[in-house]
Amino acid sequence: MSRHQAVRNMDWHDALDEDQAYDSQEDELSAEDRAYLTQGTLDVQAALGVEASKVTVAQIEESLWYYYFDTNKTVDYLVKKFINPPQKAAPAVKKSDGYLLQKDCPAAAPIKPRQSFSHLFKDLPWGNIPKDRETVFIAPQMPRMGLLGGSSSAPSKMSKLQQLAAARKKKADERAAQEKFEETRTQMTELSVKEESRTKENIPIAGQFGKRLKTSELTAEGRKPLTFDDPERLGHRQPSPQEPPQSPPQGLETKSIAVAGAEDTVAVEKAEPSAFAQTLFGPGLDRSIPKLQDLSPMPYTGLPPSALEAFSKPSPDDVVLAAQAKAGKKTAVVQPKKKGASSADAVTSDIKGLKLEDAPLPKSRNLDVLLEFENSKSKKTASFVVVGHVDAGKSTMMGRLLLDLGVVDQRTVDKLRQEATNIGKSSFALAWVLDQRSEERARGVTIDIATNRFETDTTAFTILDAPGHRDFIPNMIAGASQADFAILVIDASTGAFESGLKGQTREHSLLIRSMGVSRILVAVNKLDMVGWSQERFDEIKNQVSGFLSATGFQVKNITFIPVSGLHGDNLVRKSTDPAAAWYTGATLVDELENSEPSVRALAKPLRMTISEVFRTPQSQVSVSGRLDAGSLQMGDALLIQPSGEKAYVKSLQVDEAPVDWAVAGQNAVLHLSNIDPIHVRVGDIICDPTKPIQCLDTFSMKALAFEFLMPMQVDVHRGRMHAAGRIEELTALLDKVTGAVVKKKPKIAKPATVARIVVKLGSKVPLEAGQRVVLRSGGETVAAGLLE
Numbered sequence: 132m133s134r135h136q137a138v139r140n141m142d143w144h145d146a147l148d149e150d151q152a153y154d155s156q157e158d159e160l161s162a163e164d165r166a167y168l169t170q171g172t173l174d175v176q177a178a179l180g181v182e183a184s185k186v187t188v189a190q191i192e193e194s195l196w197y198y199y200f201d202t203n204k205t206v207d208y209l210v211k212k213f214i215n216p217p218q219k220a221a222p223a224v225k226k227s228d229g230y231l232l233q234k235d236c237p238a239a240a241p242i243k244p245r246q247s248f249s250h251l252f253k254d255l256p257w258g259n260i261p262k263d264r265e266t267v268f269i270a271p272q273m274p275r276m277g278l279l280g281g282s283s284s285a286p287s288k289m290s291k292l293q294q295l296a297a298a299r300k301k302k303a304d305e306r307a308a309q310e311k312f313e314e315t316r317t318q319m320t321e322l323s324v325k326e327e328s329r330t331k332e333n334i335p336i337a338g339q340f341g342k343r344l345k346t347s348e349l350t351a352e353g354r355k356p357l358t359f360d361d362p363e364r365l366g367h368r369q370p371s372p373q374e375p376p377q378s379p380p381q382g383l384e385t386k387s388i389a390v391a392g393a394e395d396t397v398a399v400e401k402a403e404p405s406a407f408a409q410t411l412f413g414p415g416l417d418r419s420i421p422k423l424q425d426l427s428p429m430p431y432t433g434l435p436p437s438a439l440e441a442f443s444k445p446s447p448d449d450v451v452l453a454a455q456a457k458a459g460k461k462t463a464v465v466q467p468k469k470k471g472a473s474s475a476d477a478v479t480s481d482i483k484g485l486k487l488e489d490a491p492l493p494k495s496r497n498l499d500v501l502l503e504f505e506n507s508k509s510k511k512t513a514s515f516v517v518v519g520h521v522d523a524g525k526s527t528m529m530g531r532l533l534l535d536l537g538v539v540d541q542r543t544v545d546k547l548r549q550e551a552t553n554i555g556k557s558s559f560a561l562a563w564v565l566d567q568r569s570e571e572r573a574r575g576v577t578i579d580i581a582t583n584r585f586e587t588d589t590t591a592f593t594i595l596d597a598p599g600h601r602d603f604i605p606n607m608i609a610g611a612s613q614a615d616f617a618i619l620v621i622d623a624s625t626g627a628f629e630s631g632l633k634g635q636t637r638e639h640s641l642l643i644r645s646m647g648v649s650r651i652l653v654a655v656n657k658l659d660m661v662g663w664s665q666e667r668f669d670e671i672k673n674q675v676s677g678f679l680s681a682t683g684f685q686v687k688n689i690t691f692i693p694v695s696g697l698h699g700d701n702l703v704r705k706s707t708d709p710a711a712a713w714y715t716g717a718t719l720v721d722e723l724e725n726s727e728p729s730v731r732a733l734a735k736p737l738r739m740t741i742s743e744v745f746r747t748p749q750s751q752v753s754v755s756g757r758l759d760a761g762s763l764q765m766g767d768a769l770l771i772q773p774s775g776e777k778a779y780v781k782s783l784q785v786d787e788a789p790v791d792w793a794v795a796g797q798n799a800v801l802h803l804s805n806i807d808p809i810h811v812r813v814g815d816i817i818c819d820p821t822k823p824i825q826c827l828d829t830f831s832m833k834a835l836a837f838e839f840l841m842p843m844q845v846d847v848h849r850g851r852m853h854a855a856g857r858i859e860e861l862t863a864l865l866d867k868v869t870g871a872v873v874k875k876k877p878k879i880a881k882p883a884t885v886a887r888i889v890v891k892l893g894s895k896v897p898l899e900a901g902q903r904v905v906l907r908s909g910g911e912t913v914a915a916g917l918l919e
């Protein structure tokens with residue numbers, strides 16, 4: 132390859148980099164390198180023999196280094212370069228038309244002068260180029276140690292020393308790249324707005340907007356737009372007086388462009404004009420360069436003073452807010468705007484000023500609630516959940532019960548019957564007493580828990596009518612979590628019982644037991660459809676009692692009643708159908724009255740699960756739910772978890788009557804004050820601020836497996852609350868009766884076994900030991916149990 136070809140093919144970046152690398156390596160030759168060089172020089176001299184005198188030791192060493200100590204390549208190069216060099220090329224001939232001919236052309240192939248086309252542009256003013264301005268090509272300078280011949284790539288098979296040299300080169304490259312990176316980063320840092328560098332007069336870019344305002348700065352004089360006249364802000368670092376002036380890289384010329392109105396000048400690296408540009412404009416190009424902001428102006432910098440003043444006064448919104456605050460005698464005062472402060476700042480401070488804290492706190496009567504409860508002559512209260520397979524007749528049965536007890540009058544039922552008949556669902560008329568949503572009525576299924584109340588001589592009952600459809604199991608869980616006991620409704624008609632047993636009859640039974648319900652009344656329904664067959668009743672009784680016992684219900688807590696919900700047989704009154712004469716037991720209501728509600732945790736800290744949040748004339752935030760534990764009274768401070776917000780009991784109701792206090796087991800409506808509705812959600816827990824419930828994202832529980840359990844994604848349900856989580860590990864398999872550890876760290880728990888598992892939730896929720904939770908996965912209930 133001739134030298135000029137080499138020059139043309141050369142990658143200048145690589146060559147420069149190599150040169151740089153070499154420079155740094157030369158200074159760092161270790162004793163080992165030096166020894167190798169000495170040995171390599173001796174080898175080369177031996178190989179050259181008598182010709183060795185034609186090259187210097189320095190040339191040998193330089194070649195050895197370049198060829199990674201490859202003796203053969205070094206010898207080849209030295210022979211070609213210094214011992215038997217090729218014939219010298221003809222000297223360059225400068226032609227009159229200004230073209231430079233190659234210096235190193237072989238003599239055998241003389242170069243024809245290139246044809247000039249400049250005469251074609253003679254009549255054009257820019258084509259009349261004076262001789263002194265004609266382009267002169269200058270051969271690029273050869274970098275040191277560049278192009279010694281041979282391959283520039285590293286040898287494929289490297290000796291140890293060659294590898295060492297290659298590694299050194301790589302290290303130097305990396306260091307150079309790192310330095311480049313550091314320099315860029317320094318420049319970027321200088322370009323960004325430095326918070327800490329603001330002085331007191333120069334601070335207030337308010338709130339979250341402050342960090343975004345990079346195109347402008349706030350100064351004592353007001354907002355100053357970022358312009359291109361500040362080299363510091365443009366990332367051009369000004370050298371400190373101590374720093375020596377930096378020389379521009381070779382081939383580049385640094386020119387200072389003075390920008391009008393700026394004290395400093397911006398150093399802009401400007402390359403030499405290209406050959407084409409010089410042909411067109413000549414080398415002495417010296418025209419004024421347009422200002423950068425003219426080419427790419429910053430927005431809003433050219434606004435008239437009137438527009439810049441637009442935000443210095445309160446906005447129309449501010450004025451309205453201020454007027455409202457004044458009219459409502461709020462303490463909120465619109466702060467006088469500081470010069471330069473944005474309208475967003477003002478609105479933020481105004482909104483802060485409009486806090487609800489000004490409402491007077493409700494007064495507490497400081498009652499001894501437990502004493503009041505003991506002294507009260509009120510009836511005992513009980514809640515029961517009605518569960519069972521879809522269409523078993525749960526809602527119809529409760530509608531009939533309410534009608535027969537006089538809670539709902541005949542006229543209302545007739546009206547409902549008329550409406551149901553109009554849409555072809557006349558048989559659902561009684562169910563509509565509870566199913567009041569239009570969607571429930573149109574579909575003929577219960578979707579959410581429907582509550583209603585009735586009283587007997589001794590007890591005030593709350594009905595929790597649960598949906599039977601498998602899609603609404605979470606709602607059924609919510610109902611079961613509030614119940615003292617349960618009514619399991621079974622459809623006795625042919626085939627229905629069997630399909631129900633495979634479906635939600637079984638699942639609901641398991642769930643209510645897992646939720647802590649121990650008393651169960653089994654209403655064998657629709658017996659009118661099987662002619663009040665005692666045989667059918669007994670068949671169902673046998674199968675279901677065996678199944679319920681296996682689920683964990685004690686036989687003494689299970690009662691079977693043959694009923695017809697549609698006709699009201701054996702609900703409130705005994706059946707008058709002669710075919711039903713074989714049943715001599717109690718009615719459903721009698722059995723309900725005989726059922727003892729679970730023991731109330733009256734003395735424990737307050738816990739109330741919120742079932743509903745709504746707005747009433749009494750309060751912006753009214754909540755309903757059952758008190759699981761403890762008590763409360765008007766004026767009490769409450770804590771809402773997980774939001775951690777405080778609220779006060781403005782007033783309260785139990786069974787729709789205004790009262791001063793409520794205790795565990797009662798369903799209450801609380802009208803709250805001093806709380807924003809966004810902090811209160813269905814499923815949240817209201818507790819005593821002095822003994823709050825903790826919010827956890829990891830807990831251990833004793834779980835009864837309904838399906839195979841292993842580390843898997845699950846939804847955790849507690850009452851109305853449900854949260855996504857994961858079974859992290861199974862720590863032990865437990866004996867069902869004694870609770871003793873049977874096996875440690877099992878990989879899997881089979882259905883119907885009890886396991887201790889660790890569950891991790893995606894977020895913190897209010898949970899504590901003793902609470903019952905249900906785990907569901909993929910629309911199936913996989914486990915239920917007790918938090919430890």
Ligand SMILES: Nc1nc2c(ncn2[C@@H]2O[C@H](COP(=O)(O)OP(=O)(O)OP(=O)(O)O)[C@@H](O)[C@H]2O)c(=O)[nH]1
Nearest residue numbers: 521522523524525526527558576577599657696697
């Ligand atoms: N013959 C007869 N039909 C009944 C009886 N009880 C309910 N039905 C009918 O069964 C159908 C379903 O009744 P629902 O009360 O809606 O059943 P459900 O269990 O509440 O349904 P979901 O809540 O959606 O699960 C209706 O058409 C009722 O008329 C009964 O004792 N005898």
